[in-house]
Amino acid sequence: EVQLVESGGGLVQPGGSLRLSCAASGFTFSSYWMHWVRQAPGKGLVWVSRINSDGSSTSYADSVKGRFTISRDNAKNTLYLQMNSLRAEDTAVYYCARNTRHSFDYWGQGTLVTVSS
Amino acid sequence: QSALTQPPSVSGSPGQSVTISCTGTSSDVGSYNRVSWYQQPPGTAPKLMIYEVSNRPSGVPDRFSGSKSGNTASLTISGLQAEDEADYYCSSYTSSSTFYVFGTGTKVTVL
Numbered sequence: 471e472v473q474l475v476e477s478g479g480g481l482v483q484p485g486g487s488l489r490l491s492c493a494a495s496g497f498t499f500s501s502y503w504m505h506w507v508r509q510a511p512g513k514g515l516v517w518v519s520r521i522n523s524d525g526s527s528t529s530y531a532d533s534v535k536g537r538f539t540i541s542r543d544n545a546k547n548t549l550y551l552q553m554n555s556l557r558a559e560d561t562a563v564y565y566c567a568r569n570t571r572h573s574f575d576y577w578g579q580g581t582l583v584t585v586s587s
Numbered sequence: 588q589s590a591l592t593q594p595p596s597v598s599g600s601p602g603q604s605v606t607i608s609c610t611g612t613s614s615d616v617g618s619y620n621r622v623s624w625y626q627q628p629p630g631t632a633p634k635l636m637i638y639e640v641s642n643r644p645s646g647v648p649d650r651f652s653g654s655k656s657g658n659t660a661s662l663t664i665s666g667l668q669a670e671d672e673a674d675y676y677c678s679s680y681t682s683s684s685t686f687y688v689f690g691t692g693t694k695v696t697v698l
Contacts, residue, residue, distance in 0.1 A: 505687070507633075514590065514692040515625070515633065515676050517685060529686055532588075565632060572680050573623035573638035580632055 472496040472576045474566050479581030486556050486585070492549040492566030492578055500524070500544035503569040506551050508562035509580075516562075519551065520569065534560075556585045588683045591616065591690035593676070598696040599667045607693045609660040609677035615688055617658035621680035624653060624662045628673040636675075637662060664695070672697045 478490040492504070506518040519530045519540040528540050539552040549566050563582050567574035592610040599605040609616065609624075616622055620640045625633035635644055637653035640660060650665045660679070664671055677690035 507689075515627075515678075515689040516590075517678075517687045517689060520686055529684060531685055571638050571642075572619075572621035573635055573678070574625070574633070575635050575638070575644065577632040577634070 472568070474568065474576055474578035476564065476566055476578040476581040479564065479583045481584045481586065482556055483587050484557060484585055487552070487554045488556065488583060490551040490553065490564055490566075490581060490583070492551075494547045494549065494568075497568070499542075499547040504540075504542060504549045505567045505569055505574060506540060506549075507565045507567055507574070507577075508560075509565070510559075510562040513562075518564070521549070553583070556583075558585050561585050588681060588685045588688050591677055591679060591688055593690040593693045595691075596694045596696065598698055599664075600698045601667055601669065603667050604663060604665045605667060605695060606664075607662045607675055607677075607695070609662070609679075609690045611658050611660075611679055611681075611688070613658060614683060615679040615681040616655065616660050618682065619680045620655065622653070622655060622660040623678045624651075625676045625678065626671075626673045627676065633676065667697055669697050671695060 473495045475493045505520045521540045537555045541550045563580040565580045566578045568576040624637040627633045641653040
């Protein structure tokens with residue numbers, strides 16, 4: 471059974487940092503591109519970042535470029551999102567998602583990041 | 588990259604059909620058969636319902652169907668059931684550096 475389990479969310483002050491993790495199981499993690507998608511409270515889904523299967527290529531939404539870094543450890547079957555210089559507008563539930571056939575076929579349960587003083 | 592445009596809400600009675608539109612541009616929906624649809628009941632993670640415009644993953648009822656014409660994709664739910672009440676989002680691959688863009692979301696209400 472495919473499972474994605476996010477962790478690392480919490481309350482952080484503006485300007486602070488957090489690192490999110492997404493533990494994958496039930497599939498060959500190293501074969502898939504992975505993505506982070508976020509959803510602000512009461513709002514829609516927004517694509518954040520993606521990484522290719524071996525970690526050699528990454529992309530970011532303009533709103534997080536230069537502040538967030540996506541990475542992966544295929545030996546540990548884990549995806550990461552390092553978030554620096556956090557802003558109030560980064561407050562959201564962050565989901566990791568597996569990419570296949572140009573869609574997101576499996577999602578984690580999400581982890582809430584709250585940026586507030 | 589702007590979000591794809593969806594109607595805020597649609598509603599129907601049990602057994603009826605509803606259609607949700609998803610309008611993009613020639614840089615996304617209009618250029619690629621890479622449109623997908625997601626169902627999100629309140630407080631839960633999104634679930635893939637349609638991929639590559641009209642394909643259903645295993646386990647998704649055939650009441651859900653997808654199509655595309657020009658820059659607009661559509662999701663149709665036939666034989667509406669109470670369990671279909673949820674938010675629905677479209678997504679498309681885009682030629683911009685962001686790779687993927689989501690729709691604004693549509694709340695489906697079963698009357």
